[in-house]
């Protein structure tokens with residue numbers, strides 16, 4: 001169990017003091033994959049660095065398995081840190097060392113006997129799928145392979161917690177998915193708790209159990225991934241989800257705006273379906289029974305750890321009253337309905 005209580009972090013800068021993290025309370029269960037999503041500058045890196053004492057909170061406590069990391073120093077902090085692995089956006093590998101030597105490095109620091117550490121490195125290299133590349137140097141590896149080395153090295157001391165700081169942000173989409181699959185596999189096999197920070201909702205959706213949305217140093221929304229995707233509360237969360245459902249959202253936003261201008265009597269609605277709803281003929285029922293016209297603008301279906309989420313943007317046209325009835329009907333059928341007024345920020 002990881003518990004962050006009333007965390008605040010203030011930096012002193014030349015321009016004065018800057019509060020990067022404010023009033024954060026988080027509780028994470030063993031074996032959970034917990035994601036923190038936010039835009040650049042939200043305070044994610046500062047927050048994640050407080051989990052292993054790379055930054056110390058100005059106020060509040062960070063406790064892992066009951067050990068209050070934020071009150072440790074020197075040797076006792078280094079000892080606790082060994083139980084926490086970390087991977088980074090730019091891998092932070094030792095470039096003059098081979099794959100094997102990179103993985104051996106933390107084992108050497110921990111003074112593990114030679115034979116034992118060699119066996120451990122072999123096991124870890126196998127776990128991350130890099131057999132045969134032991135003697136390669138980082139410069140000879142692809143981005144995905146470099147991150148696999150980072151993961152193997154982070155697991156060397158059998159941590160109970162793995163911190164991922166934008167670990168897939170430097171990778172292409174296909175490689176991102178492969179690394180995420182690997183993290184999921186390791187989480188299940190080792191019952192490893194994972195805390196990851198990202199600016200991509202896609203990463204959260206693919207592997208996380210729970211998500212916290214961070215904005216201006218605070219957590220503005222938190223919940224299970226499926227609940228947050230089904231019923232986002234904050235505008236910033238809706239924006240992240242829209243970006244995931246439609247990575248080219250700027251183009252689509254313009255199409256929405258044009259349609260709203262062209263059919264002022266109609267409504268553009270974003271519908272979110274989950275589980276069994278996806279199999280129900282909901283849309284044809286609405287058209288048939290409520291007498292509205294419906295045009296599909298865009299649709300997608302995405303997988304989460306708790307099943308698929310369907311996202312459909314439709315334009316409803318017809319009499320205003322009938323549109324209203326149709327929207328109510330959809331809500332009765334437990335479909336999440338967001339009526340878009342304006343999507344392009346002014």
Ligand SMILES: Nc1ncnc2c1ncn2[C@@H]1O[C@H](COP(=O)(O)OP(=O)(O)OP(=O)(O)O)[C@@H](O)[C@H]1O
Nearest residue numbers: 011013018020038039040041042043044045046047
């Ligand atoms: N060591 C530091 N000294 C002073 N200010 C800092 C320091 N580290 C971070 N900050 C500031 O704290 C705020 C939050 O930064 P942080 O890096 O935690 O955000 P982030 O969400 O991780 O964004 P990014 O992905 O761009 O790093 C920013 O305004 C940043 O400039």
